[in-house]
Amino acid sequence: MPEPPRHNLPAEPNRFVGRERDLDDLRGLLGETRVVTLCGVGGIGKTRLALRVAAGLLPRFSEGVWLVELARVGRAELVVPEIARVLRIRGEANRPLLDTVTARLRDLRCLLVLDNCEHLVDTCAEVAAALVASCPRVSVLATSREPLRIASELIWRVPPLDLPDADSADAESVQLFLDRAAAAGTRLGPDSLPDVVRLCRALDGLPLALELAAARTSLLSPGQIADRIDDRFSLLTTGGRTAPARQRTLLAAVDWSYDLLSAKEQVMLRRLSVFAGSFDLDLAEQICAERPLAPEEVVDLLGGLVDKSLVLCDESRTHYWLLETIKRYAVERLQLAGELEVLRERHLRVLCELQARHFATEMVEPGVPWHERLRALTSSRSLLDDQRVALDWAAESGNVPLGLRLCATSTGLLPIGGLTEIVTWIERLLSLDLSRVPAEQIAHVKAYLAYGLEARDELSRSLEVAEESLAGMSPATVFSRCVMLNIIVAVLLRMGRADEALRYAEESLAVATRTGDAWNQAAGLAGLSAVALTRGRLREAQRHGEEALARAREHGHRWIMARAAAQLGAVAEARGDLVAAEAQYAMAVPWLRELGGDADLARCLARSGRVAAMLHEFGAARERLAASLALSREAGQRQGVARCLAGLSVLAEHEGDLEGAVLAAAAAAALRESIGQHSATIRIEELLGRARAKLGESRTMSLWSRGRAMSPDDAARHVLEGERSAAGTPVAAEPVRHSLLTAREQEIAGLLTRGLSNRAIAEELVISPATVARHIANIMEKLGYTSRAQIAVWAAEHSANPSA
Amino acid sequence: MDERIVIVDSGTGLTLTEEQLDERSAVAIVQLRRRGVRVGDTVLICLPVGPDLLVAADAVIAVGGVAWPVPADLDACVLQERIQASGARVLISDLPQALEAAEESRVRIVMSVADLHSYPNSRELSTQSDRIVPSASGG
Numbered sequence A: 001m002p003e004p005p006r007h008n009l010p011a012e013p014n015r016f017v018g019r020e021r022d023l024d025d026l027r028g029l030l031g032e033t034r035v036v037t038l039c040g041v042g043g044i045g046k047t048r049l050a051l052r053v054a055a056g057l058l059p060r061f062s063e064g065v066w067l068v069e070l071a072r073v074g075r076a077e078l079v080v081p082e083i084a085r086v087l088r089i090r091g092e093a094n095r096p097l098l099d100t101v102t103a104r105l106r107d108l109r110c111l112l113v114l115d116n117c118e119h120l121v122d123t124c125a126e127v128a129a130a131l132v133a134s135c136p137r138v139s140v141l142a143t144s145r146e147p148l149r150i151a152s153e154l155i156w157r158v159p160p161l162d163l164p165d166a167d168s169a170d171a172e173s174v175q176l177f178l179d180r181a182a183a184a185g186t187r188l189g190p191d192s193l194p195d196v197v198r199l200c201r202a203l204d205g206l207p208l209a210l211e212l213a214a215a216r217t218s219l220l221s222p223g224q225i226a227d228r229i230d231d232r233f234s235l236l237t238t239g240g241r242t243a244p245a246r247q248r249t250l251l252a253a254v255d256w257s258y259d260l261l262s263a264k265e266q267v268m269l270r271r272l273s274v275f276a277g278s279f280d281l282d283l284a285e286q287i288c289a290e291r292p293l294a295p296e297e298v299v300d301l302l303g304g305l306v307d308k309s310l311v312l313c314d315e316s317r318t319h320y321w322l323l324e325t326i327k328r329y330a331v332e333r334l335q336l337a338g339e340l341e342v343l344r345e346r347h348l349r350v351l352c353e354l355q356a357r358h359f360a361t362e363m364v365e366p367g368v369p370w371h372e373r374l375r376a377l378t379s380s381r382s383l384l385d386d387q388r389v390a391l392d393w394a395a396e397s398g399n400v401p402l403g404l405r406l407c408a409t410s411t412g413l414l415p416i417g418g419l420t421e422i423v424t425w426i427e428r429l430l431s432l433d434l435s436r437v438p439a440e441q442i443a444h445v446k447a448y449l450a451y452g453l454e455a456r457d458e459l460s461r462s463l464e465v466a467e468e469s470l471a472g473m474s475p476a477t478v479f480s481r482c483v484m485l486n487i488i489v490a491v492l493l494r495m496g497r498a499d500e501a502l503r504y505a506e507e508s509l510a511v512a513t514r515t516g517d518a519w520n521q522a523a524g525l526a527g528l529s530a531v532a533l534t535r536g537r538l539r540e541a542q543r544h545g546e547e548a549l550a551r552a553r554e555h556g557h558r559w560i561m562a563r564a565a566a567q568l569g570a571v572a573e574a575r576g577d578l579v580a581a582e583a584q585y586a587m588a589v590p591w592l593r594e595l596g597g598d599a600d601l602a603r604c605l606a607r608s609g610r611v612a613a614m615l616h617e618f619g620a621a622r623e624r625l626a627a628s629l630a631l632s633r634e635a636g637q638r639q640g641v642a643r644c645l646a647g648l649s650v651l652a653e654h655e656g657d658l659e660g661a662v663l664a665a666a667a668a669a670a671l672r673e674s675i676g677q678h679s680a681t682i683r684i685e686e687l688l689g690r691a692r693a694k695l696g697e698s699r700t701m702s703l704w705s706r707g708r709a710m711s712p713d714d715a716a717r718h719v720l721e722g723e724r725s726a727a728g729t730p731v732a733a734e735p736v737r738h739s740l741l742t743a744r745e746q747e748i749a750g751l752l753t754r755g756l757s758n759r760a761i762a763e764e765l766v767i768s769p770a771t772v773a774r775h776i777a778n779i780m781e782k783l784g785y786t787s788r789a790q791i792a793v794w795a796a797e798h799s800a801n802p803s804a
Numbered sequence B: 001m002d003e004r005i006v007i008v009d010s011g012t013g014l015t016l017t018e019e020q021l022d023e024r025s026a027v028a029i030v031q032l033r034r035r036g037v038r039v040g041d042t043v044l045i046c047l048p049v050g051p052d053l054l055v056a057a058d059a060v061i062a063v064g065g066v067a068w069p070v071p072a073d074l075d076a077c078v079l080q081e082r083i084q085a086s087g088a089r090v091l092i093s094d095l096p097q098a099l100e101a102a103e104e105s106r107v108r109i110v111m112s113v114a115d116l117h118s119y120p121n122s123r124e125l126s127t128q129s130d131r132i133v134p135s136a137s138g139g
Helices: A020-032 A046-056 A076-087 A097-105 A118-134 A172-183 A190-202 A207-214 A222-239 A245-259 A263-272 A281-288 A295-307 A324-336 A340-364 A370-382 A384-397 A400-409 A421-430 A439-455 A459-472 A478-494 A498-515 A518-534 A538-555 A558-575 A578-595 A598-614 A618-634 A638-654 A658-674 A681-695 A697-709 A712-720 A743-752 A758-765 A769-783 A788-799 B018-034 B051-062 B076-086 B096-101 B113-117
Strands: A035-039 A065-069 A111-115 A139-144 A153-157 B005-008 B015-017 B042-046 B066-069 B090-093 B109-111
Touching: A020 A035, A020 A046, A020 A139, A020 A153, A035 A046, A046 A065, A046 A111, A046 A139, A065 A076, A076 A097, A076 A118, A097 A118, A111 A118, A118 A139, A153 B109, A172 A190, A172 A207, A190 A222, A207 A222, A207 A245, A222 A245, A245 A324, A263 A281, A263 A295, A263 A324, A281 A295, A281 A340, A324 A340, A340 A370, A340 A384, A340 A400, A370 A384, A370 A578, A384 A400, A384 A421, A400 A421, A400 A439, A421 A439, A439 A459, A439 A478, A459 A478, A478 A498, A478 A518, A498 A518, A518 A538, A518 A558, A538 A558, A558 A578, A558 A598, A578 A598, A598 A618, A598 A638, A618 A638, A618 A712, A638 A658, A638 A681, A638 A712, A658 A681, A658 A697, A658 A712, A681 A697, A743 A758, A743 A769, A743 A788, A758 A769, A758 B018, A769 A788, A769 B018, A769 B051, A788 B018, B005 B018, B015 B018, B018 B051, B018 B113, B042 B051, B042 B076, B051 B066, B051 B113, B076 B096, B090 B096, B090 B113
Parallel strands: A035 A139, A035 A153, A065 A111, A111 A139, B042 B066, B042 B090, B090 B109
Antiparallel strands: B005 B015
8 A cells, every 4th residue: 555655854944055965965875874863063053964865765765764862861771762763662571672673673674764863872783783674675874973883884974064265255154044044034145155156264164153143133244243253263272172173163152143142042041951852831931040030021021032033933832943053052051050950940830730630530530521630641742852862861860759749640651662661760769768768658669560561561570569569658649559459350361360369359349339430430440340350251241341431531531541442342252243343443443552552552443344254244343453553553563453353363264264263373483482372272273173174184284384384464464355366575676687787798798708907908999998998887886896807797698688 | 717916005015906806896986976976066075095995086087976085184174175076975084074074065975994995795784883893805
């Protein structure tokens, strides 16, 4: 199916000027070079060039061009999770995230743009090397002040823009300056051209310096700016003589621009450096508006900084951000002003408060309409980068109580990074000095640690942590206490200990009923239904399930509603009422879509597809299983893929394709074994029994071993597309190479068979030896050979039949 | 095959036959092209006098470029001036002083001698970063 190119490249904020040849060369290079690193000082335009190159490569990298902005990633261990987040890949239990990522990218033709690697250059190098080694069609375009220094890397040094020369003023740097000045509302006539030329030279063609200067043309003429920058430059050279000239020029320009700001604008700019990524006006007000800035001033100050090109924003002015180079400068200024600690602390505190409100709105408060709950969840998710920065600060500064508070309320953090990220953060914070932390708070946050561990399939550790949590938690924190109880229920059920689960579910229900907490009533009732189901008490299970759904609807959160509906679906399946089961699953699907939780959605779609297959609704079954498979594949979830294969096996069997059923079941079993998971052996045995009866022992066994050897994708395609033919795509025929060569090249290839040197060939054909060398290089490239001797052998073999 | 010797390295006494020279030039041309060198482009060559210099110059000319040799033993400042004056996009050199002098120039890509020699089979390109392992495919 032809899809539009997939990418996450941002819209360009203004016109891209110059660098035509560079763009062309770089796009050419990325055709054959796996890793290209754009190197150069800050402000030279690495990011912008990379984005422009990448945008031009969209047609060539049909399966995706993905920008990973590493500037917002503070720690090496978050590089892979950030890449996974961008690619929408989730971690799998018991597997390093990088393995899941490389497995997902193995057959994809895609380009990863790793922007701003310099502060994490070692990790970026390792990751890039791993990707290139295991994913033959993936290329990496990195930007960094320092090269990655890996074997497959081509280091490409980004130069400044071309400078005007004596003859012509039509240079890239001049064009950029004029373009940005015009954007700032200044029309510069031909009279000012000599000054513009002088300024561009003074700024060494550095794009960021030119933009900062152009933003000031409404007040100062290019001549005045040039004079002042010259002064500034002479000041600077006395200070840091060791820094490279370009870096000094850039610093001079940024310094100059900063000094021209009003005192309040300066305060504002340096405070804005605490944000991880983009921010909105609201957040800027909450964090930056402290003496001497009043909240009502923030919007004007921000606008002023945008006019001066120091802050960037989107067209609607909802998101603001700082260029990495400016941000670093601003951080230094913040530090010099002695405000860094204060601002970081404030950033952490504000996020804590914000997140506490979001958490209450999304989960706890009764009677909140769903769209408001969803808005709170969405806000929480959009603040993830800032939450990470804040947590990092909490750990670094030893402010464990605030850090733990953030962990206990960040619903956005839970499903990200393969559900393991919350575990990492909590474990890191708990490893610090806890003497100032109330025991109760530790118990509270352990509930979320247990939640993360359960999602990572570390059941016994999860249970252990949950029990510790329960023992230490105050009865006053009722909501989290109930959440904890329900996590224990889930873990015990998964461990096959339903009897023990019962009392936790009952306790949760009792407490939640007393406090009017609809979420936990629903969760407790769903737990009771699951316990009853394992004990074969179907009517009780149904009653609890229905009650759970009613409480869940009262709460309105789509996740808990879907959870209750899925429970009812399971009960109906156990009863043999497939129609009711399908209806329950079908109801949950749109809820989960709204929520944007792909893991739950994939599971629900797979169940719903399997039930549809049993009801002989083959079209619907195929559609849902295919959708589920796509979700799991894209997120790199082998467990989910195995689930779909098992469902496809059911589909094939009900369609009367017993062979396809065996193949898909075998592929599912093999995949499950490879990830250390048990298969549902009863169904497989039954299926194999029916297959033996109908197809015979040897046919069945040969199908089973063929299915085990098949790739999951092939096995799935076999059922989904109804392919009855043997799997395995035919090997593409060797291209006819001879016709690739021009007549002259064929002639030279022929002469090589006679062992002639370039000089001899040149004499024979009356051309220059350089031309002969060029032709031979062409032949080598076209045929993929590495020596003249190979060409000679090839030519000898083909000379008998030139048209072959 | 033609065994005629065409160059002697005065330092090491190593020789290159005409066939070897042809072979190495062909590989070097491919490598230059892969890095975007086009007809009319200036390519800086800063190598000690010897076979590598000859191969590099040969290849640059064959690719249609303008060879711009810079003596390797120049004073750092002069070296920097010459490199900047060339306006070249590509520099062929292994010498630390040349790499340093190219730092603030318009040079986009630095190729090592190993880069000129190697002809990887796949899409893989080796670059200056793996020059510790000299390629054996040169002759």
